[in-house]
Amino acid sequence: MGLTYEDAGVDIAEGERLVDRIKPLAAATRIPEVLGSVGGFAGLCGLPTDIADPVLVSGTDGVGTKLEVAIRAGKHDTVGIDLVAMCVNDIVTVGARPLFFLDYFATGKLEVAQGEAVVRGIAEGCKQAGCALLGGETAELPGFYDGGRYDLAGFAVGVVDRSAILDGKAVAEGDVLLGVASSGLHSNGYSLARRALIEGDGALPLDAPADGMDRPLGEVMLDPTRIYVKAALAAIGAGGVHALCHVTGGGLPGNLPRVLPEGHGAFVDGSWDEPAIFDLIRRRGDVAQAEMRRTFNLGIGFVVVAAADSVDAITAALEGAGESVVRLGSVERSDAEGEARVRYAS
């Protein structure tokens, strides 16, 4: 047979070409703590010198089926921002400053242009989060992914002083819930969004605007997840932050309860502008409001649980970092369990 590895479907030279294109993208995200790579096997990063008792905070996440939209639209340069966002928005909730990020990119057949676009997005996300793209892995798995599909996994490590860990113990009745605006779908609920909008009978085209939009639907569906790191750290600096919540899969009902102490719930009586994409899904999918609320962020991507007397300072800090803030509601006593702990005024 005279088989070679290349015959079996793996193109090593293509992989090396991609690595060459990645190097400058990663180098541009370097932070002072990063040491030069040694021998190519792993990335090295020192610790910030201004943290007396450093605790590492780490999380991993993917982008989910938002990737399906990117692959259909042939637009790969922003899902990397989503990947970074999903990880760093999580680790900042305990007060950690992200230090570095690694990515895992797997596909059936490696295409350098596609891979480079993906990493360009990851590098942009790292810049927004202030962390270094320290390393990554590109895996070519012939037979695993078809139709140009790929998957992405991200991994972030941050650091926080042990005395400054936001453990939520200060959350109390009367605390104010401040909602920070999302850019749209972010990275959750895409299976339902796709089913309602771009699949099956009456599927809308990706390359044209839908009702109420001035940009093509595909572009709106690919708007990257906002990275809240700088805003969250600024808010913490303002004082009075009791807890932080990243609104992901499950919406407010799925995420807020995790930061509320036992016997407490959230009363959501604020109002805010909901990005148009959500009502499009609601109408075309005939999705009940309760299902919308437990699947999508509906315009609120991050929640700050604030001491009532710190609301103005925290709001100013968030807005100073470029975010849009609304008063979402407040923390109340509650006997409810699970998602029911989040109570809506209407």
Added chain:
Amino acid sequence: MGLTYEDAGVDIAEGERLVDRIKPLAAATRIPEVLGSVGGFAGLCGLPTDIADPVLVSGTDGVGTKLEVAIRAGKHDTVGIDLVAMCVNDIVTVGARPLFFLDYFATGKLEVAQGEAVVRGIAEGCKQAGCALLGGETAELPGFYDGGRYDLAGFAVGVVDRSAILDGKAVAEGDVLLGVASSGLHSNGYSLARRALIEGDGALPLDAPADGMDRPLGEVMLDPTRIYVKAALAAIGAGGVHALCHVTGGGLPGNLPRVLPEGHGAFVDGSWDEPAIFDLIRRRGDVAQAEMRRTFNLGIGFVVVAAADSVDAITAALEGAGESVVRLGSVERSDAEGEARVRYAS
């Protein structure tokens, strides 16, 4: 339509059932530095107190198409060991002790039994490496993976004192290359291995032994990658270790050059027992020896580049940690480039 998220193919309850089964598996890997999880968004880990100037070392990797064999064989409880091995064997090469590990598991339709088996393997790998399974993500991507396929990505973080980073600068002509035995294929070269053995005309069955084996072929192909962390740290403790090399994709020619200084090469004149699986591939795939060498580990999973006068102490340390060691060869001056820097006596 009255669409729900579940209609669109995502089973949230199944995901929660898996999380419940994962918790005790992860808890069993806890190390003293781990803090309790806070709010469920991220994992927290302190630093060892005996490192004066800690530098973090991090790497990510997957298992590759070894997963295809696991999926065909319906045996998912050992690929997690491979996942951990690929990451921790890399970070230990700069002298770092692994602290924690995270995993990303993606599939088309979540099956709790399969997911639990995978995490059981990951937890076992973490125990062998002495690190904590700090967190992970399970992603259900309907439409992305078919035929019961899944993919895995691993992320490891270790720590080393800045003064103890193994940067390879001490490697010199005359250093001895000590080869540490592999358990078999480990996690590389599976696309070629599968093509030669279990696909196409004359494909061998997975559930029966092949020539020269006393166990079913599938079991041999799934033998987990050896985790060399304890052995490597013991060797470093013995003194005289100039560099460490994890032999992965590319075999010795693809990996050894990364730890050899410019103008130097490796002369491989040792001999060792090659696991039977390699000759099976060589014969059935009619694979040229040069291709075998640059695709597979051929029985050597890890290489220690040792000062000549420390060989006995290092060998004793490696064997004391349970490894099998052979004298592989030595470091020589060389004008060759790339893979040609690894020269075989025959």
